[in-house]
Amino acid sequence: MSIALFLEQILNGLQLGVTLFLMAAGLTLIFGVMGLINLAHGSLFMVGGFVCAAIAAATGSFWLGLAASLVAAAALGAIVEIVVIRRLYDRDHLDQVLATFALVLMFSEGVRFIFGSFPLYLDPPEMLAGPITLPGGLPYPAYRLAIILAGLLIAVGLGLLISRTRLGMQIRAGESDREMIAALGVDIRFLYTVVFALGAALAGFAGAMIGAIQSVQVGMGEPVLILAFVVIVIGGIGSIRGALVAALIVGIVDTMGRFLLPSLLANVMEASAARGVGSAIASMLIYLLMAVVLVFKPKGLFPANA
Amino acid sequence: MTDPVLALSGLSKSFGALKVTDGVDLDLKPGEIHALIGPNGAGKSSLIKLVAGELPADAGAIRFAGRDIGELDQVARARLGLTRTFQVSSLVPEFSARGNVALAAQARRRSVFGFFRQVATDPDLTGEAMDALERVGLADRAGTRVSELSHGEKRLLEIAMALAMKPRIFLMDEPMAGLGQEGSVRLIGFLDKLRHEAPILLIEHDMDAVFQLADRISVLVAGRIIARGNAHEIRSHPEVRAAYLGEDGA
Amino acid sequence: MPKLITEHRLNIILALILLIGPLVAHYAEEPFLVTLATRATILALAGVGLNIALGLGGLVSFGHAAFFGLGGYAVGILASHHQTYQPLMTAPFVINGTNQMLILWMVAIIVSGIAALLIGALSLRTSGVYFIMITLAFAQMIYYFAISWPAYGGEDGLSIYVRNAFPGINTLRPLDFFLLCYAVLIVVLIAQWRMTGARFGVALQAVRQNEGRVAALGLSPYRIRLAAFVISGMVTGLAGALYADLNRFVSPTMLSWHLSGEIMVFIILGGVARLFGPVVGACLFVLFEHLFGSFTNHWQFFLGAALLAVVLFARGGFIGLVAGRVEHD
Numbered sequence: 001m002s003i004a005l006f007l008e009q010i011l012n013g014l015q016l017g018v019t020l021f022l023m024a025a026g027l028t029l030i031f032g033v034m035g036l037i038n039l040a041h042g043s044l045f046m047v048g049g050f051v052c053a054a055i056a057a058a059t060g061s062f063w064l065g066l067a068a069s070l071v072a073a074a075a076l077g078a079i080v081e082i083v084v085i086r087r088l089y090d091r092d093h094l095d096q097v098l099a100t101f102a103l104v105l106m107f108s109e110g111v112r113f114i115f116g117s118f119p120l121y122l123d124p125p126e127m128l129a130g131p132i133t134l135p136g137g138l139p140y141p142a143y144r145l146a147i148i149l150a151g152l153l154i155a156v157g158l159g160l161l162i163s164r165t166r167l168g169m170q171i172r173a174g175e176s177d178r179e180m181i182a183a184l185g186v187d188i189r190f191l192y193t194v195v196f197a198l199g200a201a202l203a204g205f206a207g208a209m210i211g212a213i214q215s216v217q218v219g220m221g222e223p224v225l226i227l228a229f230v231v232i233v234i235g236g237i238g239s240i241r242g243a244l245v246a247a248l249i250v251g252i253v254d255t256m257g258r259f260l261l262p263s264l265l266a267n268v269m270e271a272s273a274a275r276g277v278g279s280a281i282a283s284m285l286i287y288l289l290m291a292v293v294l295v296f297k298p299k300g301l302f303p304a305n306a
Numbered sequence: 307m308t309d310p311v312l313a314l315s316g317l318s319k320s321f322g323a324l325k326v327t328d329g330v331d332l333d334l335k336p337g338e339i340h341a342l343i344g345p346n347g348a349g350k351s352s353l354i355k356l357v358a359g360e361l362p363a364d365a366g367a368i369r370f371a372g373r374d375i376g377e378l379d380q381v382a383r384a385r386l387g388l389t390r391t392f393q394v395s396s397l398v399p400e401f402s403a404r405g406n407v408a409l410a411a412q413a414r415r416r417s418v419f420g421f422f423r424q425v426a427t428d429p430d431l432t433g434e435a436m437d438a439l440e441r442v443g444l445a446d447r448a449g450t451r452v453s454e455l456s457h458g459e460k461r462l463l464e465i466a467m468a469l470a471m472k473p474r475i476f477l478m479d480e481p482m483a484g485l486g487q488e489g490s491v492r493l494i495g496f497l498d499k500l501r502h503e504a505p506i507l508l509i510e511h512d513m514d515a516v517f518q519l520a521d522r523i524s525v526l527v528a529g530r531i532i533a534r535g536n537a538h539e540i541r542s543h544p545e546v547r548a549a550y551l552g553e554d555g556a
Numbered sequence: 557m558p559k560l561i562t563e564h565r566l567n568i569i570l571a572l573i574l575l576i577g578p579l580v581a582h583y584a585e586e587p588f589l590v591t592l593a594t595r596a597t598i599l600a601l602a603g604v605g606l607n608i609a610l611g612l613g614g615l616v617s618f619g620h621a622a623f624f625g626l627g628g629y630a631v632g633i634l635a636s637h638h639q640t641y642q643p644l645m646t647a648p649f650v651i652n653g654t655n656q657m658l659i660l661w662m663v664a665i666i667v668s669g670i671a672a673l674l675i676g677a678l679s680l681r682t683s684g685v686y687f688i689m690i691t692l693a694f695a696q697m698i699y700y701f702a703i704s705w706p707a708y709g710g711e712d713g714l715s716i717y718v719r720n721a722f723p724g725i726n727t728l729r730p731l732d733f734f735l736l737c738y739a740v741l742i743v744v745l746i747a748q749w750r751m752t753g754a755r756f757g758v759a760l761q762a763v764r765q766n767e768g769r770v771a772a773l774g775l776s777p778y779r780i781r782l783a784a785f786v787i788s789g790m791v792t793g794l795a796g797a798l799y800a801d802l803n804r805f806v807s808p809t810m811l812s813w814h815l816s817g818e819i820m821v822f823i824i825l826g827g828v829a830r831l832f833g834p835v836v837g838a839c840l841f842v843l844f845e846h847l848f849g850s851f852t853n854h855w856q857f858f859l860g861a862a863l864l865a866v867v868l869f870a871r872g873g874f875i876g877l878v879a880g881r882v883e884h885d
Contacts, residue, residue: 109860222813280701284700287693294682299686396766396772412758413773413775418775419756421751422751
């Protein structure tokens with residue numbers, strides 16, 4: 001096994017991690033500020049992918065598609081927040097889970113109705129379509145590298161937003177004491193809509209970017225959503241920093257696990273069995289990691305509220 | 307000299323820079339009512355939480371029933387016979403008064419894994435529940451849902467549940483709060499007799515009750531015990547007057 | 557809105573409707589409707605299982621499909637080994653396949669019980685949203701495992717060629733199999749009814765309403781919840797076993813979070829924490845699926861809309877609407 005292959009998998013892991021971060025950041029913000037668990041986040045990811053694919057196909061430009069997906073996801077997020085979500089803030093978690101699950105059903109069927117059951121295809125933009133040669137001679141898809149960079153930039157941007165802007169200050173205040181900031185005259189309703197739309201935009205952006213690597217289809221958001229939950233549990237609810245660290249860890253562990261386990265097991269069992277068993281265990285690896293973290297740190301690595 | 311049932315030594319607890327409990331020594335002897343008084347924010351409820359096991363102590367020891375209980379959690383301490391009543395009534399809202407006390411009776415028996423015999427028709431549990439309710443004067447409200455009880459009735463229900471636990475000691479956190487004049491007088495009489503079943507560590511603001519009932523009074527200010535004695539000694543203690551009674555104008 | 561009928565009487569009426577409906581369908585020579593009723597009955601049982609954890613215990617488990625699927629796979633795996641005459645294991649001791657329902661049910665219950673013990677022991681150390689996400693995650697773990705484990709069909713699932721056997725009953729006849737499933741449901745419902753008013757049920761409900769109070773009385777909320785979670789998993793696992801025989805097919809879909817969500821939907825449609833809530837909910841769901849499904853492939857859109865409406869406006873579900881607030885003591 002070569003260093004180049006190993007490095008390539010690490011980069012793939014980073015790319016997965018960055019995608020998970022975009023999902024997890026939105027989820028953890030929404031939970032931290034509004035106390036709401038949102039199962040429909042995966043649907044927003046899916047909508048991002050579909051809008052990007054549709055607009056890119058119609059206009060021939062990936063970039064227009066990407067921009068459209070951001071706008072569409074944010075707008076859809078804002079609408080959903082105003083019409084449905086804001087009735088759920090005072091409800092218990094069961095109601096939130098069921099209502100957002102209802103939204104998942106509606107979004108999935110809605111998209112299937114509009115776009116049909118077959119996957120859409122989305123090509124990465126021309127300028128990023130080929131490989132880049134990294135130092136050391138490893139060729140790696142430019143597009144995936146762009147995703148990693150975009151994700152890290154967004155992480156930095158989010159960090160700055162939260163720590164340096166007024167909106168960020170309201171977010172941080174809202175996370176520690178919801179009732180207080182309302183009493184201080186902050187327009188809570190507007191803040192909540194903005195936070196939800198921001199989370200939705202992050203998810204839609206992730207969906208659009210991933211759409212060019214995997215196919216765009218109904219249900220594409222679900223696996224990512226669940227991994228994002230694992231990320232939040234490991235990282236600690238309400239913590240953006242936790243989400244980043246955990247997302248990168250999860251992305252790398254998952255990718256490397258799937259890559260290494262079958263070949264490791266091939267040392268002790270015959271090849272086809274090793275492949276089967278290896279990939280089965282690799283698919284459980286992240287959850288086992290989550291279980292281990294929970295044993296020692298039931299509130300995650302960086303819990304936002306002590 | 308009888309051994310104390312409960313003995314706290316050097317008990318301390320801080321939240322960051324705030325020392326809520328600062329080297330508290332206190333003991334509770336059989337048959338006594340030991341009152342703990344102090345201004346708001348002195349740390350009385352925190353002390354109860356430390357003793358009950360709801361909060362872990364930073365330093366110091368708690369001896370109860372002849373053993374060190376520092377390592378035991380709330381559930382284990384309750385099982386040893388340490389029963390508390392809550393400052394803000396903590397009841398099972400959808401159950402009736404009788405249901406709540408029956409739960410306490412069930413808990414005393416450490417009986418959870420019964421799947422067939424119905425609690426509502428179990429003569430042992432309901433019998434004990436009614437006995438306790440009668441003792442506190444709530445028998446006629448036995449079938450009423452807790453959410454429909456008055457504030458004062460809930461305070462009495464707290465005590466009925468404590469009775470059903472047949473504990474070794476009572477930790478009572480402001481049992482008088484919210485009882486009217488008549489209710490307070492009755493409860494004072496009740497607690498006076500109760501002390502012989504098990505000693506009581508009593509947190510109270512109601513000074514009449516404290517001076518009538520307490521064998522000893524400890525005064526807690528900013529987490530520290532600044533004075534200890536009987537009613538007369540405390541009433542005339544200069545520091546106490548300054549810190550506390552002075553405001554109340556006893 | 558004043559209640560129309562006591563919950564107890566409503567339950568009896570519902571039980572009778574669920575029994576008489578398929579009997580009528582059988583004699584009207586509509587075996588498909590009998591099968592539909594069987595499906596509703598089995599899904600109701602899955603919901604009854606979850607309701608023990610969710611309704612009585614307040615544990616929002618979004619991973620109950622794990623138990624449903626494990627129960628189903630227990631049956632599928634043992635039945636397939638029976639069909640192929642290959643033992644499941646030869647060392648350290650021999651385990652043969654079997655087609656006897658009673659044994660299969662036992663295995664399903666034990667397997668899902670152990671899974672619930674492991675998952676519960678870890679998940680119940682957390683609470684609130686953490687608990688929801690963790691139960692979801694563990695169920696997904698099992699789901700992905702089932703997809704990638706090559707031996708039992710993976711994503712394509714596993715077929716059971718002939719429905720398994722139950723002494724004295726021709727399980728291939730739709731009505732017979734329905735009556736068997738119905739009997740199981742009724743027995744479980746009676747057991748749950750007794751349990752709710754017994755010491756365990758009382759302690760569990762107390763933990764749901766005021767955990768601190770229960771701890772202060774010297775009972776361990778963790779242990780009570782864990783026991784409830786295990787019982788809940790076992791019942792749902794039994795439902796999975798029946799489901800495998802109904803469809804003569806098991807697949808990873810039985811483990812999907814979508815199914816976890818659907819089981820919760822039954823409960824909320826019928827009424828959370830109501831004894832017959834899951835029964836009503838499952839029947840409504842199956843009816844919905846059948847009626848709307850014949851009009852459009854996108855019927856789940858309308859299910860979602862209906863669910864949203866119930867959550868926002870009719871929180872007590874069907875039973876709440878008809879029989880009013882829950883009575884206690």
